[in-house]
Amino acid sequence: SQTIHQWPATLVQPVGSPLSLECTVEGTSNPNLYWYRQAAGRGLQLLFYSVGIGQISSEVPQNLSASRPQDRQFILSSKKLLLSDSGFYLCAWSGPGGGRNQPQHFGDGTRLSIL
């Protein structure tokens, strides 16, 4: 069966520090991968998605970037964190090929607090 791992679960970082959040998927090949941010426990904002290694699409211009160095690894990064980067970051995967009837499956998220 497929599983998705995100770490760390919680992170407290000072303003201006770098960031690296990692997400890995097991049990599937060539998944579509997604990074979301959820603010104030409500709406989801799609940040990045990837349909393959090295292929990243950005939905919202901001202080963050994403990379996909391996088929089942998705990394969210920042060179200098801002206070506004605080939030709950969720990684998700769906089946390959952009199958529109396929749901996305989520990791347990990273709660990021910027001080």
Place this chain on the structure above:
Amino acid sequence: AQSVAQPEDQVNVAEGNPLTVKCTYSVSGNPYLFWYVQYPNRGLQFLLKYITGDNLVKGSYGFEAEFNKSQTSFHLKKPSALVSDSALYFCAVRDDSNYQLIWGAGTKLIIKP
């Protein structure tokens, strides 16, 4: 443009009563509809989906959803609510032209003993 509306910010239901969480959508092509549940400090869990066929879709934890094309709705239902159903519920949609999901704002469901 695609959109999803969850008109209720919060729904309160007594334990044992039926529950409904509302969702309406707007897409240009055939809709693919999804419901997810989120417990505190956890990721979203997939509950059920409508792709085609029977308008009543059954999912996890006793939930079901009814697709209504004329009303462009996909309401989530459960015949008898449990306290453990208390959580945040999200509706999402995509259509033929886009594999990305459009998300509703979420509805907080509170089940009171």
